[in-house]
Amino acid sequence: MAEQIKAxxxxxxxxxxxVYKWHYVESAARKVFEKFGFRxxxxxxxxxxxxxxxxxxxxxxxxxxxxxxxEDKGGRSLTLRPEGTPPVVRSYLENNLFVDxxxxxxxxxxxxxxxERPQAGRYRQHMQLGVxxxxxxxxxxxxxxxxxxxxxxxELNIKEVKLxxxxxGCGNADCRPxxxxxxxxxxxxxxxxxxxxxxxxLERNPLRMxxxxxxxxSEIFKKGPKILDHLCQECNKHLKLVxxxxxxxxxxxxxxxxxxxxxxxxTRTVFEVTATGLGAQDAIAGGGRYDNLVEQLGGxxxxxxxxxxxxxxxxxxxxxxxxxxxxxxxxxxxxVSVGEEGVSxxxxxxxxxxxxxxxxxxxxxxxxxxxxxKTANKLGAKYVIIIGEEEIEKGVASLKNMQDGHxxxxxxxxxxxxxxxxxxxxxx
RNA sequence: GUGAGUGUAGCUCAACGGUAGAGCAUCAGAUUGUGGAUCUGGUGGUUGGGGGUUCGAGACCCCUCACUCACCCCA
Numbered sequence: 001m002a003e004q005i006k007a008x009x010x011x012x013x014x015x016x017x018x019v020y021k022w023h024y025v026e027s028a029a030r031k032v033f034e035k036f037g038f039r040x041x042x043x044x045x046x047x048x049x050x051x052x053x054x055x056x057x058x059x060x061x062x063x064x065x066x067x068x069x070x071e072d073k074g075g076r077s078l079t080l081r082p083e084g085t086p087p088v089v090r091s092y093l094e095n096n097l098f099v100d101x102x103x104x105x106x107x108x109x110x111x112x113x114x115x116e117r118p119q120a121g122r123y124r125q126h127m128q129l130g131v132x133x134x135x136x137x138x139x140x141x142x143x144x145x146x147x148x149x150x151x152x153x154x155e156l157n158i159k160e161v162k163l164x165x166x167x168x169g170c171g172n173a174d175c176r177p178x179x180x181x182x183x184x185x186x187x188x189x190x191x192x193x194x195x196x197x198x199x200x201x202l203e204r205n206p207l208r209m210x211x212x213x214x215x216x217x218s219e220i221f222k223k224g225p226k227i228l229d230h231l232c233q234e235c236n237k238h239l240k241l242v243x244x245x246x247x248x249x250x251x252x253x254x255x256x257x258x259x260x261x262x263x264x265x266x267t268r269t270v271f272e273v274t275a276t277g278l279g280a281q282d283a284i285a286g287g288g289r290y291d292n293l294v295e296q297l298g299g300x301x302x303x304x305x306x307x308x309x310x311x312x313x314x315x316x317x318x319x320x321x322x323x324x325x326x327x328x329x330x331x332x333x334x335x336v337s338v339g340e341e342g343v344s345x346x347x348x349x350x351x352x353x354x355x356x357x358x359x360x361x362x363x364x365x366x367x368x369x370x371x372x373x374k375t376a377n378k379l380g381a382k383y384v385i386i387i388g389e390e391e392i393e394k395g396v397a398s399l400k401n402m403q404d405g406h407x408x409x410x411x412x413x414x415x416x417x418x419x420x421x422x423x424x425x426x427x428x
Numbered sequence: 429g430u431g432a433g434u435g436u437a438g439c440u441c442a443a444c445g446g447u448a449g450a451g452c453a454u455c456a457g458a459u460u461g462u463g464g465a466u467c468u469g470g471u472g473g474u475u476g477g478g479g480g481u482u483c484g485a486g487a488c489c490c491c492u493c494a495c496u497c498a499c500c501c502c503a
């Protein structure tokens with residue numbers, strides 16, 4: 001035997017036994033999102049590398065060490081998309097989608113690629129359900145987005161989720177930059193007690209020191225300056241309104257002043273949803289406002305916000321919580337034949353039934369009746385149609401109800417309509 | 429990128445350095461044309477791959493690949 005080629009590290013197959021769960025979650029998402037006025041957008045799976053360097057941010061981990069970047073035969077540097085926001089903004093600008101309506105709302109269900117070491121809930125290719133709302137500065141848009149996600153996971157019956165929220169301010173001199181100076185001088189006062197990563201972050205990306213998990217560091221920053229105390233007036237007002245809307249919508253959330261997301265472009269509202277049963281990688285969704293990104297990517301100054309939700313983790317959560325999925329689709333009829341003439345008959349009948357919208361499966365191997373019945377049972381067929389020499393001679397078919405075991409004889413000509421009647425009743 | 433653990437049949441796992449096994453699944457039969465329960469039998473493996481130690485390696489050593497978990501970070 002030739003050597004087996006296996007799936008690439010960090011990737012996996014979703015086999016037919018699993019895929020119905022994905023269909024369920026995806027169609028729930030489409031239903032919910034479309035009710036909230038979001039429309040699907042599909043962008044290419046790869047982009048010019050520059051889009052992510054500029055959009056996601058040069059100093060992010062994603063860009064610095066996690067991108068699948070390659071050169072194509074034309075010498076272009078391309079990158080498999082590691083996240084969905086920059087491509088959607090690019091598409092929004094490229095297609096001039098802003099001309100029709102002031103606020104554009106998009107969603108996508110698409111694979112993302114990051115070169116990371118795989119572990120529980122982390123893959124090199126993972127499916128992300130993403131949403132972007134471009135054009136509105138209103139805090140109501142923030143609340144709308146979070147409430148939509150909340151509704152979505154409620155619909156799926158996901159339990160034990162926590163929505164954490166923060167406001168990381170804006171670029172005005174009296175807002176985040178001012179806070180960062182405070183934070184830096186505070187960190188310098190305590191520099192001897194900080195871990196090496198934090199020392200490094202102090203210059204490169206000071207905000208990220210806040211969510212350091214090293215105990216000593218988190219203790220220090222708990223006592224340090226908080227962004228929420230240093231927001232400019234506008235950001236403060238925004239935060240206040242978002243909170244009041246969330247309360248009015250009765251969406252439970254927690255303020256977490258240490259929540260800082262790994263992407264550069266966030267302004268003001270950021271949030272993260274965590275779930276139980278996942279191990280260390282427990283974030284099932286994360287997002288926030290990015291009011292400067294559209295301009296950064298060459299558009300006019302346009303406020304925007306969005307989030308991403310990892311479907312692999314979402315489904316893993318549901319499995320860990322024993323969430324009920326709808327039953328996997330079974331088949332209506334299994335057709336069994338005896339003898340060569342029987343095979344040609346069941347092929348013909350199955351084609352007829354299938355065209356009537358009935359799901360039918362046929363046994364094509366030359367096996368004993370008993371074996372074929374076993375297969376029918378295993379596939380969960382509601383009915384079995386048996387066509388052998390006796391039936392052919394009489395021009396009939398034997399029809400067996402697999403639930404109650406009752407068997408009857410049906411005129412071959414009447415099979416189509418009989419099956420339609422029976423299945424209409426049992427579907428009710 | 430760092431650290432730890434694990435790779436034996438489709439799945440879950442055994443086998444003191446000495447003939448590679450069990451349960452489940454699968455296939456067939458018991459039932460010459462009838463599923464689920466029971467019983468009987470069969471198929472199925474270059475022990476992840478490569479090298480080394482040894483009279484002899486699934487086991488010990490080295491390399492490599494993969495998986496798992498954690499760090500980092502993220503969904």
